[in-house]
Amino acid sequence: MSVIETAMIRSRTVIMTLAVILVAGVVTYVSVPKEAEPDMQIPIVYVSMTHDGISPEDAERLLVRPVEQEVRTIEGVKEITANSYEGGANVQIEFDAGTDTDIALADTRAAVDSARAKFPDDTEEPVIQEVKFSRFEPMLVLNLAGDVPERTLFAIARDLKEKIESNPGVLEVNVIGAREELMEVVVDPLAMESYGLSQAEIFSLVERNNRLVAAGALHTGEGRFPVKVPGVFESAEDVLNMPIKAVGDRIVHFRDVAEVRRTYKDPESYARLDGNPALAIEIIQRAGANIIGTVEEVQQLVAQEQRFWPDNISTFYSRNKSDEVHEMLTELQNSVIAAVLLVFIVIIGILGVRSALLVGIAIPGSFLLGILAIAAFGVSVNMMVLYALIMAVGLLVDGAIVVTELADRRMAEGIDRHAAYSGAARRMAWPIIASTCTTLAAFFPMVFWPGMAGEFMKYLPITLIAVLTASLLMALLFVPTLGSIFGRTGAMSEDAKRNLTLAETGDLDQLTGFSGRYIRFLKRALHRPWRNVAVVTALLVGIYIAYFSFGRGVEYFPDIEPEFASVDIRARGDLSIDEKDALVRQVEAYVLGMDEAESIYSKTGGSGRGAAEDTIGSITINFVDWEQRRPADEILTEIRQNVSGLVGIEVQARKPDHGPRQGKPVQIELTSRFPRALEAAVGEVRNALAEMDGVINVEDSRPLPGIEWQIDVDRAQAARFGADITLVGNMIQLVTNGIKIGEYRPDDA
Template identity: 55%
Template sequence: MNALIDLCVSRSRAVLVALFVLLVAGTVAYRGIPKEAQPDVDFPYLSVAVVLEGVSAEDAERLLVRPLEQQLRNIEGIKEMVASATEGRASVTLEFEPEIDIEQALTNVREKVDQAKAEMPADAREPTVNEIKFSQFDPMLVINLGGSLPERTMNSIARKLKDRLQAVDGVLEVNLAGIRDEVLEIVINPLAMESYGLSPADVLNFVQRNNRLVAAGSLQSEQGRFAVKVPGLIESPEDLLSLPLKTDGQKVVYFRDIAQVHRTFKDAESYSRLNGKPAVGIRVVQRNGSNLLDVVANIKLVVAEAQKSWPPGISLTYSRDKSVFVRDDVNQLVNDVVVAVLLVVICLIGILGLQNALLAGISIPGSFCAAFLLIGMSDMTMNMVVFFGLIMSVGLVVDGGIVVVELADRRMAEGLDRRVAYAEAAKRMAWPIFASISATIVAFLPLVFWPGLIGSFLKSMPIVLVYTLVASLLIAMFVVPALGSIFGRAGHLTPENRRQLMLAEEGDLNEIGGWTGVYMRVVTRAINHPGRTVGLLTTMLILVFIAYGTFGHGVTLFPAVDPPQGSVDIRARGDLSTQEKDRLVRL
């Protein structure tokens, strides 16, 4: 280690260039790290859903829920299983232990669901197994389209915009709300149908047989192999009306002879309103690990480009824009970090002087930039937990630099050359600095292995502390001596300070004045009376526990704060229709 310190001091300009590269690289890395308000935590939840049209809630429990429960309860690692049955549908939500591999759990659940499917009715749809991600319930942005245009035009614009948004990097999925699927409605004349000897079943089978794509194999030729298909999909009302139903003597009966066909929409299953007016909502969900601020900015660029081709009369409104909250939170946290750094630097200047404060304070930007590089390589994001870790590390990363600068300043005051003084100070204090920072790292390191969801949420804070402390250790032992050999000079120790130091080392402690003298005399008395000192400290410790037990308000992970937004859930008795729910909400 001594040889490496001598090398850094002798190659001080190379170390200065390396520090500059570190600062630039760290700044670039910070700009590229995804920003978000809170850490992205994988919640160990899986959901299983099965649909069986027309079945009652009681029958859904018996026919769908019970087979699933019998198979799923045998899966290892399940913490809780919650099942529910409603009319036409059943679902099971599984909560696993936090340490379970969710991908393996997903595979195990799908295998058990396949086994349970054999015990379900044949009419039941294919069960779906999905990982529950809370980002699905909290989109990063909702785009609301309103106006007086026809519904078909609004739906077409919304679907085209959805296709363009799905191609944006960082978008997981795009969902539409307040939109109805377009269908062909067939109105059959029963008298005409009966006069031609047709039944409703005949007409239904006819439509089903003629609305399919038939594969007819392939054709091999000298030019290659080509797939052959017979197109039979109904794409317009005219396609259906012109289909022949049967021949009645010399007459061909077409579909138009017994029915009328027109384009319409399915009955509404949901409604979307903005400020009381109908609107089409486009919910955009963020992909994990993407930079929310950049993704939302790109989405708005895509919407602005698409808006140029829209007809007049469409109103565009953004709601639930998480980028606004994230940007405000990140800016506030950055300001907190800057304020913490400024306060530490001001304290250093007041105690060490400007020059020595700058030499010791170089650990702050150097450690932060090194941490940014490691955060970027660790696929972490900049969130409130990471910023809290940076704030906690501000006062810790300067300790090693302060020790080296103080000892070097003293040696220079005694007449040593600055290169020799800083090299000697780094060598002399290397192991104390290493022991001090290592003890701090060891204190935070167990938090990295904190189990459960809380551990996953807070894990990035001790990681950031370890990154910054390790970087500060290297900077204090190698970078500060190199910079001191270039810019260091004796100056902040006055003759009186030197006399006080000499008295502290070799003279009478009672002659030391100021706060240093008071401190030395208190320590001397505590050493001379160890029993009283230990008894006093033990009494104070007990009193602290008693005071907290008497006046404390308990423990909570996060303080209660006023939320920036809220939601209202309305629950009513009975199975309300969609229209009844809409009227209830509008009240």
């Protein structure tokens, strides 16, 4: 007994299975993570190392080289790219395509742990991360503004950051424009000298008197009593009242030689919304999370917390990627529904309503069974999955149409519906299987498409393979089973019955209607086969020639009208954060006057990974609806023209990338054994590119020019005064960035 006959005998079980598939498929589609673009597995690991105050040269020698030596021993390493700068360095390790990112990450952690023994003592813990495209662009940007004290706004942003990070769908939260709170100690050098105190003594006293002491417990005959020694600073008064030296009968306190005040670090970034100062909270999505559901949860959290804030604090979402994802998915879903309806209408016109309903059940059944399959392998619903569903609509009904049409003919000949559908399914099983397999064979190699494009596009063939395989089950099991219960032969004219008989056993020349005209045309064509082959070949070649001669060319991904655009501001030199902000404001002044902008979010500093080293700030322009504005290309061209007269900065106005992100279309890499020769060569290449027509936004990775102060210590002279390199270095750090000598947590922190 065949599988088809078994399924039709156990029809109730088959129908129940179909119902379970439909319900489970709907539930899965609703709950599965949804995102605009698929989250690709990129075999790249990023290592970031921080050492406060270290120069770029020392960072290369003491941080980068030890890591490079260890990482080179890892199997599968394709390329190592390093970048050193003031205060730290980073190393990017690219592995061969197909490398398991989890294994690559574990091997890199082991290599960096081995290299840490060669790092300077004060180097912070290296940060090792797998590169994910979701890290480069926040899914949500929340702006906070209001006429409240700076401390209040910072505290609200810090508290909100901690609560948002507890959401499982959130990977990281960055607060732009906030400053880290600290207790600043300003020591009077004359008072230190008069009391005979040294810098090292003060550092040691603060460290030894700000310590948690676990004193244990006291056991007596009357019980056990814990002993506590309060030794942790809880307020500024605790620091000021700390005794540091006894001079005769007098005790010298910390307040006698220093001033203490709570303040904030110097700003490292600024954020503005529509030109007004604000705090920006950038929320980055965790890979594989449902972006729509995560954004809704974050917005609900913000609404709940806002009830406890001062009334004059306002919130605004200057970037909400979930809206874009929801709109795009809705449009694609509507396209899928429209395609299904059109196919359904065509089937009704050819087979009739009852047969069309049987064929029509194969469309949602195949879709939902395919979604169940891809969801089981951790694939989210994204643009490539929905594109695949649109492509599959016209392919998945072929088998069901063949089975249903043959069963209708058998019932027209007087055979009962159970035997008709059983016979039709068994008779057409192998042709349908062969047809489906040939279609799958065309898409199967795309699963192994190498490179970034392959990682992006592979979800299309995976979805097609899942859906078309599901359509095979629908055509051979579920549709025949339903037909054996609900099938009914339609009314057939005598001419139709005569044509069916002639098509199977009679003279084909006697066929009437469209079939007869097709047979007569085919016979005439077969009498002159070589002429027809020549005509088809000429037509094929002519199409290619016409397209490449008069067409619009070839592009990697279609140019889609964006909902936002970015303006990157770049400048080279030793610029403070305030100088950078002044330059960003100059560009911002031109953008603020645009009527096409719904909101303008500006950020100075903190350019983030993926940006050029000389990027000093960026402006994100959220456009109004595309029907109410000019095309984005015209707007960005106008911005470039308006800011072209600004001296000392370079402005790059660009649209967001669509498809797999692979950087700029043209990338030229120069290498040399002579580093000094590289800078001049890069300058020549860049100047040549800048003069070419059609080339915009040229950038390079040359080191930033600047002035560096170098202090040479006379070691012999320093030894005469009991000093050494460490003491001199600490004193220099004290008068520049300051030295962190301890931590404490006040009650209001």
